[in-house]
Amino acid sequence: xxxxxxxxxxxxxxxxxxxxxxxxxxxxxxxxxxxxxxxxxxxxxxxxxxxxxxxxxxxxxxxxxxxxxxxxxxxxxxxxxxxxxxxxxxxxxxxxxxxxxxxxxxxxxxxxxxxxxxxxxxxxxxxxxxxxxxxxxxxxxxxxxxxxxxxxxxxxxxxxxxxxxxxxxxxxxxxxxxxxxxxxxxxxxxxxxxxxxxxxxxxxxxxxxxxxxxxxxxxxxxxxxxxxxxxxxxxxxxxxxxxxxxxxxxxxxxxxxxxxxxxxxxxxxxxxxxxxxxxxxxxxxxxxxxxxxxxxxxxxxxxxxxxxxxxxxxxxxxxxxxxxxxxxxxxxxxxxxxxxxxxxxxxxxxxxxxxxxxxxxxxxxxxxxxxxxxxxxxxxxxxxxxxxxxxxxxxxxxxxxxxxxxxxxxxxxxxxxxxxxxxxxxxxxxxxxxxxxxxxxxxxxxxxxxxxxxxxxxxxxxxxxxxxxxxxxxxxxxxxxxxxxxxxxxxxxxxxxxxxxxxxxxxxxxxxxxxxxxxxxxxxxxxxxxxxxxxxxxxxxxxxxxxxxxxxxxxxxxxxxxxxxxxxxxx
Amino acid sequence: xxxxxxxxxxxxxxxxxxxxxxxxxxxxxxxxxxxxxxxxxxxxxxxxxxxxxxxxxxxxxxxxxxxxxxxxxxxxxxxxxxxxxxxxxxxxxxxxxxxxxxxxxxxxxxxxxxxxxxxxxxxxxxxxxxxxxxxxxxxxxxxxxxxxxxxxxxxxxxxxxxxxxxxxxxxxxxxxxxxxxxxxxxxxxxxxxxxxxxxxxxxxxxxxxxxxxxxxxxxxxxxxxxxxxxxxxxxxxxxxxxxxxxxxxxxxxxxxxxxxxxxxxxxxxxxxxxxxxxxxxxxxxxxxxxxxxxxxxxxxxxxxxxxxxxxxxxxxxxxxxxxxxxxxxxxxxxxxxxxxxxxxxxxxxxxxxxxxxxxxxxxxxxx
Numbered sequence: 001x002x003x004x005x006x007x008x009x010x011x012x013x014x015x016x017x018x019x020x021x022x023x024x025x026x027x028x029x030x031x032x033x034x035x036x037x038x039x040x041x042x043x044x045x046x047x048x049x050x051x052x053x054x055x056x057x058x059x060x061x062x063x064x065x066x067x068x069x070x071x072x073x074x075x076x077x078x079x080x081x082x083x084x085x086x087x088x089x090x091x092x093x094x095x096x097x098x099x100x101x102x103x104x105x106x107x108x109x110x111x112x113x114x115x116x117x118x119x120x121x122x123x124x125x126x127x128x129x130x131x132x133x134x135x136x137x138x139x140x141x142x143x144x145x146x147x148x149x150x151x152x153x154x155x156x157x158x159x160x161x162x163x164x165x166x167x168x169x170x171x172x173x174x175x176x177x178x179x180x181x182x183x184x185x186x187x188x189x190x191x192x193x194x195x196x197x198x199x200x201x202x203x204x205x206x207x208x209x210x211x212x213x214x215x216x217x218x219x220x221x222x223x224x225x226x227x228x229x230x231x232x233x234x235x236x237x238x239x240x241x242x243x244x245x246x247x248x249x250x251x252x253x254x255x256x257x258x259x260x261x262x263x264x265x266x267x268x269x270x271x272x273x274x275x276x277x278x279x280x281x282x283x284x285x286x287x288x289x290x291x292x293x294x295x296x297x298x299x300x301x302x303x304x305x306x307x308x309x310x311x312x313x314x315x316x317x318x319x320x321x322x323x324x325x326x327x328x329x330x331x332x333x334x335x336x337x338x339x340x341x342x343x344x345x346x347x348x349x350x351x352x353x354x355x356x357x358x359x360x361x362x363x364x365x366x367x368x369x370x371x372x373x374x375x376x377x378x379x380x381x382x383x384x385x386x387x388x389x390x391x392x393x394x395x396x397x398x399x400x401x402x403x404x405x406x407x408x409x410x411x412x413x414x415x416x417x418x419x420x421x422x423x424x425x426x427x428x429x430x431x432x433x434x435x436x437x438x439x440x441x442x443x444x445x446x447x448x449x450x451x452x453x454x455x456x457x458x459x460x461x462x463x464x465x466x467x468x469x470x471x472x473x474x475x476x477x478x479x480x481x482x483x484x485x486x487x488x489x490x491x492x493x494x495x496x497x498x499x500x501x502x503x504x505x506x507x508x509x510x511x512x513x514x515x516x517x518x519x520x521x522x523x524x525x526x527x528x529x530x531x532x533x534x535x536x537x538x539x540x541x542x543x544x545x546x547x548x549x550x551x552x553x554x555x556x557x558x559x560x561x562x563x564x565x566x567x568x569x570x571x
Numbered sequence: 572x573x574x575x576x577x578x579x580x581x582x583x584x585x586x587x588x589x590x591x592x593x594x595x596x597x598x599x600x601x602x603x604x605x606x607x608x609x610x611x612x613x614x615x616x617x618x619x620x621x622x623x624x625x626x627x628x629x630x631x632x633x634x635x636x637x638x639x640x641x642x643x644x645x646x647x648x649x650x651x652x653x654x655x656x657x658x659x660x661x662x663x664x665x666x667x668x669x670x671x672x673x674x675x676x677x678x679x680x681x682x683x684x685x686x687x688x689x690x691x692x693x694x695x696x697x698x699x700x701x702x703x704x705x706x707x708x709x710x711x712x713x714x715x716x717x718x719x720x721x722x723x724x725x726x727x728x729x730x731x732x733x734x735x736x737x738x739x740x741x742x743x744x745x746x747x748x749x750x751x752x753x754x755x756x757x758x759x760x761x762x763x764x765x766x767x768x769x770x771x772x773x774x775x776x777x778x779x780x781x782x783x784x785x786x787x788x789x790x791x792x793x794x795x796x797x798x799x800x801x802x803x804x805x806x807x808x809x810x811x812x813x814x815x816x817x818x819x820x821x822x823x824x825x826x827x828x829x830x831x832x833x834x835x836x837x838x839x840x841x842x843x844x845x846x847x848x849x850x851x852x853x854x855x856x857x858x859x860x861x862x863x864x865x866x867x868x869x870x871x872x873x874x875x876x877x878x879x880x881x882x883x884x885x886x887x888x889x890x891x892x893x894x895x896x897x898x899x900x901x902x903x904x905x906x907x908x909x910x911x912x913x914x915x916x917x918x919x920x921x922x923x924x925x926x927x928x929x930x931x932x933x934x935x936x937x938x
Contacts, residue, residue, distance in 0.1 A: 375808060396810025405808060414808060416801035427798055428809030430791050439791045465583075 004067050006031040006194055007052065007163065012061035014047055020218040021047040022058070027213055028223070029163075029196060034189055036209035037198040040238060044218040045198040046088075049165045052196075053085040054078040084156030085165035090148050094141035099123055101140050102154045126157050130187045133180075145361050146177040153184070164188065166197040170204055172361045172528050175563035182208050202231050214238065322350040325522050326491055331371065331381030335546075339366040342546040345381070349491070354513065354523045356533030356540040356554070360566050364546035365526045366408075369493050372524070373405035374398045385490065399428050402490030406497065408526075410480045417469040421461060422450040424468050425483050457482045481509075491522045498532060510536060530562060544568040587862035590908055591871055594861055597907040598900055611890055620897075623885025624878035628765030634874075634881040635764065635773055636839060640665065640848075641880075642776040642873040643831035644855025646783055647824040652864040653787055654820030655800035660706060660721030661828040662852025663728030664699035668829025670732045671698035672836045673749045673843035674740060676756035684755040691756045692833045699829015700822045702728060707818050717821075725852070733845045740843075748844035758838035772838040777870065779827065784867040796820045828852060854880070857905045876901065 005028035014022045022044045029035045037045040050056040052063065054072030063070050065081060072078040075085070093101055099120060108118040120136070127134060134150045135143065143151075149169060156164060166185075170178045185195055185208055199205060205212055206226060214221040214237050221237050328347040335341040342364045349355050359365055370376035372383065374395035383391045385401060393401070407413040416424050426446055429435060435446055451464050459478045461471060468476055484492065497513075498506040513523055513536065527533050533540050534554055541551040542565035549565035552558075599617065606613035624634045644661040651658035658664075672695030679687060706724060709715035733747065742750040760768025787793035798806040799813045799820075807813050831851060836843055854876055861872035879901055883894035 373808065374810075394810060395808065399810050407808065413804045414802075416798055416805060419797060419801050423794065423797070426794070427805060428811075430794055436791050441789055441791060441794060443789065 005029055005064075006066060007196075008064040009048070009052060010062050010064070012048065012051060012058050012063075014044075014051060014056060014058050020044075022051070022215075023218045025061075025215065025218070025220045027220075029194060030211075031194055032189060032192050033210040034185060034195045034197070034208055036205040036212045037196060037215060038202070038205060038212055038234060038238065039198075039215035039221075040217075043215040045215055046167050047218075048215070049085060049167055049196065049198065052078070053083060053165055055085075079156075079159055079161065082160060082162040083165065084159065084161030084163070086149065086152045086156065086167065086169060088167045088171065090145075090152055092140045092148055092151065095139060097137050097139055098134055098143065098147070098151050099136040101151050102136075102158055104155075106159055123154065123158060126154060129191070130157070130184060132184065144177075145172050146174075146180070149173075149181070150184070162192075163194045163196070166195065168198055170199060170201060174360045174566035175559075176567050177360070178204065202234060205234070206231060322352055324348050325351045325353075325386060326372075326524075327382075327384045328368075328372075329382045329384070331383060332379045333367055333371050333376055334379060336367055336370060336376060340364045340546045341379075342367050342371070342543075345546070345548055347541065347548060347551075349522050349524060351522055352517045352520050353539065354517055354525060354537040356537030357524060357526045357543060358530055358533050358540055358562060358566060359528075359543035361528055363543045365495070365543055367546070368543070369405060369407075369495055369524075369526060372403065372491075372493055374403070375405075396428070396431070400488075402488045403493070404484040404486075404489065404491070405493045406481065406484045406495065408495035411473070411476055414480045414484075415468055415476060418467050420465045420467055421454065421459075421471075421479060422447045422464050424479055425450045425453065425486075427483060429486055453482055454479070481512075485512075485516070489516070489519075489521050491524070492516075493524050493526070495526045496528065497525060498527075498529075530559070542566055587865045587868035588871070590863050591861050591868075591875065594904045594907045595875070598904050601900060601903050605896065609890075609892060611892075616890065616892075619886055619889045620879065620882040622889065623882030626885070629767055630765075630881060630885070632764035632767035632769055634877050635769055636767075637877040637880050638873055639772045639776045639834055639838070640831040640851040641854055641858050641877050642773075642780060642869055643827050643834070644851050645858025645869045645873050645876075646776075646780055646855075646866055647827035647831070648855045648859035649864040649866045649869060650783055650787070650827065651821055651824035652859060653793075653800055653866075654796040654817050655803065656817055656821055656824075657718050658703070658721055658821065658824045658828075659718050659856065660703065660724050660728075660825075660852070661831075661855045662848055662850070663721075663725035664702045664825045664828035665832035665835075665848050665852045666732045667702050667728045667832070668695035668699035669832030669836045669847050670735065670740070670749075670843045671695050671829070672833035673752055676752035676837070677750060680753040680755070682755075687753070687756045688758070688837070691752070691837055692830060695833020695836070696826040696830040699832065700826040702829070703821045703825035704818075707821050711814050711818075729846075732843070732847065736843060736845045742842075746844065749842050751842045752836065756837060757841055758834070770838040772834045775834065776831075779830070780866055780869055783823075783827070784865075787866060792816075792819070828855070849880075854901070857901060857908075860908045861904065 007027070007029040009025065009027040012022050012025045012027075013020065025044070025048060027035075027037075027048065037048065039045050047056060051058045052072075054075045054077055057073070063072075065083075070081060072081070072083075078085075093104065096104065102123055103119050108115045108122065110118075123136065126132070127136075132150050132154060134147050134154065140148060140151065153164070169181060173181060182204065185197070188195055197209075209226055211223055211225055212229065212234060213223040214234060216238065224234075326347070326349040328345055331345045332343050333341050339362060345368065347355075357365060357368070367376060371378060374390075374393060374397075378391050381391070382389060385398075385403065388401070390398060390401070390403075411417075416427060426435065430441070435442060447464050454461060454464070457478055459471070459475050459482070461475065468479060471479070494513075497509050513525075517523065523537075525533065525537060534557060537554055539551055539553055540557055540562065542549045542562055544565060545568060549568070550561070552561070602616050602620075603613040606616040609616070623630060625631050644665060647661050647664070648658055672691050675694040676687065676691045679690065682690065702724065703721070706715075706717050706720040709720045710717045735741075736749060737747045740749055742748055758770040758772055761771050762769055787796065795806070795811050795816050796819070798809070798811055799816050803813045806816075832847070835847070840847075858869060858872045858876050861875065862868035879897050883897040886892045886896060887894050
């Protein structure tokens with residue numbers, strides 16, 4: 001690349017407390033290319049993009065755009081310079097139509113009055129030239145997530161952005177929707193736009209990117225031309241060899257380490273022996289005991305740490321005689337806010353099973369979780385836990401029966417941020433006879449218990465009376481998880497258990513789940529990440545518009561079929 | 572990603588004290604600036620306030636008599652706040668509490684003193700509690716923010732009481748007041764400060780303060796109320812009936828405000844008259860927020876506000892400054908505490924300041 005790069009970020013550093021989000025990162029992006037930023041969770045990809053977009057100010061380093069130094073203090077300035085960003089969290093006005101969402105704040109005006117015709121013409125021209133299939137006159141809360149994303153892209157193009165930053169654009173899309181997104185990105189490139197995108201999925205990277213930059217723990221690992229590297233090489237660079245992140249869990253069962261990184265790179269899966277052997281004994285154990293190494297060539301371990309023994313296979317076979325624990329019998333329920341309700345839903349879970357519930361975001365998963373947690377009313381049908389009919393059992397009683405719900409944003413929806421640690425651990429169990437007598441809390445006893453539990457789960461804290469918000473995000477999540485796992489435990493509903501967790505915490509969570517199923521606890525895991533579910537669960541179901549499209553055993557799961565189910569196509 | 576900010580528990584306990592001192596400093600600064608414009612010495616101004624409140628036994632007795640209603644309305648606001656609600660309607664609850672207590676004492680005058688005295692006070696508290704129910708119903712069924720409804724209900728209560736005192740329940744005079752309640756229902760002076768007798772009412776208020784504090788921090792009910800404030804979603808997911816707990820706290824809040832009115836009738840004025848409260852209900856907001864809504868510290872802020880309130884006439888006498896100055900000073904104290912910047916911490920919802928509560932849009936109402 002002899003021409004000077006369009007964007008040159010040099011020596012960018014950003015520190016959050018003890019943590020380097022970016023450390024001396026240099027990134028050069030040529031005009032008209034698709035540049036992929038790859039790295040684990042917390043590797044600093046998003047921070048780097050936010051710095052370029054002016055959302056975050058770097059501590060050090062400088063940025064050159066077209067050879068001229070720039071320093072955006074605010075996204076407005078970046079937009080003016082032609083840089084636009086689509087963040088993971090989409091920003092929509094639900095009550096406005098797509099068209100209004102696209103043009104809001106930048107409508108075409110004549111004499112100070114909106115010129116709707118001209119506005120529409122401009123947007124339609126954009127749609128046409130790039131092949132968007134977005135309905136323009138539908139309210140934004142009625143369109144799918146993929147379309148909302150298109151809406152955000154159009155919003156940027158409409159404002160004349162020539163450089164598009166996309167943060168994890170594919171993480172919530174179904175396979176076919178991803179294809180459409182990639183086609184759009186190619187169309188942008190053909191028009192001379194420059195795209196920087198972050199992703200966990202190497203498959204997409206190799207399908208579309210011209211060049212690939214890898215970040216590792218906030219530091220630059222290197223930039224490669226796509227055709228001069230391979231998935232294996234990239235994967236091995238993501239997690240450095242000997243990194244403790246790659247140590248398998250103690251029970252000798254290997255599992256997908258960075259669940260989201262593993263793409264379905266079937267073409268690369270065939271030659272596992274070409275990768276270096278692990279060095280430590282522990283790794284070798286895992287090598288030997290990993291059960292499903294060859295049975296499923298679709299799976300590749302992208303840790304690069306000799307784990308061709310990717311799992312495909314969940315921890316252990318579910319004993320065939322495991323008794324059913326939860327049965328949902330033709331349940332119908334109303335919608336909640338923007339989440340569709342569910343209709344004639346049937347599901348049976350067995351004791352000690354991990355059931356993965358897949359589906360594109362907003363297809364009734366939330367309603368199902370709320371129903372099982374007792375926070376939403378069943379319109380018709382029955383829910384049973386063991387022999388008990390719990391259709392109308394209140395939440396508090398379900399907690400005592402052992403049903404626990406860990407919501408997606410567990411901190412936002414489950415944490416008492418300004419209350420103390422012991423109060424957070426107590427929530428939901430404050431009426432237990434061991435915790436109170438006639439309403440008088442046994443504070444001392446509760447606090448002692450809380451201390452010992454936090455020590456066991458290795459939460460870093462100084463005082464049991466300090467507010468939860470004093471802890472780091474990861475530790476806060478640990479506290480909430482610890483509370484959800486209070487005995488007695490029968491069934492746990494997990495929404496997106498590993499979203500936003502770094503690799504260690506993710507591993508820790510998976511390990512915890514696996515150790516609990518051996519004690520007979522059942523898990524129902526809701527995730528948008530098919531890879532995570534494939535690596536963890538015994539069976540996988542797919543929800544579409546409030547219905548269960550199908551259920552399959554993980555080791556017999558066909559990715560194609562699951563993808564079709566996710567988009568509602570019948571078998 | 573956030574750096575752990577470790578505070579010693581003792582320091583955390585003293586937070587309300589720090590908040591009050593902080594506001595007091597702002598008040599002093601205001602006095603100095605004001606004195607400059609008025610041409611008096613700033614020391615004279617501050618000492619005049621002190622003189623007016625505590626300069627003589629009689630002044631001290633007057634201050635103490637204001638302490639009771641301020642302490643109780645401050646408690647009322649705190650209790651509601653600790654369940655995630657703002658009760659701006661103490662003024663109306665206090666007024667109706669006072670009126671009901673007076674009416675009850677007048678109609679049930681045949682009861683023996685042992686029954687009549689406590690019942691009078693209880694009826695006042697009950698009336699205050701009931702007056703919060705419309706606001707709760709509006710919030711939970713119709714999504715009306717309680718700040719709006721309680722504020723407006725004040726005027727309904729005040730004018731209703733005004734009408735009743737002038738008409739159907741009046742004593743027939745032109746004074747817009749009820750008849751004097753029977754002696755058996757009044758609280759008598761237990762000691763005297765200067766020439767003024769002091770009843771046990773301030774002690775009753777202090778006991779109420781201790782009870783509320785203990786209830787809030789040592790019992791299941793108080794814990795659940797706190798959970799509702801901290802995160803209603805989490806509380807609901809933990810099986811706590813959020814609406815019912817909030818209603819309970821709001822009832823308690825209204826009862827405390829009603830109690831303030833009833834004690835004013837039973838211990839001080841011995842009757843109800845129109846325009847009964849000189850703003851005790853609104854002062855309660857200042858009292859509560861000066862000490863971060865911690866009930867156990869309310870005595871401190873109530874004492875402060877009572878001193879200011881008692882000093883306003885003295886200011887006129889000693890320095891010729893309008894008594895309204897005290898209102899301005901008090902408003903300044905409230906703004907100082909209400910607008911205190913709270914730094915947002917990542918991963919947690921931002922706690923709203925009082926101003927945010929009043930002028931921000933209401934939280935999403937949950938069914």
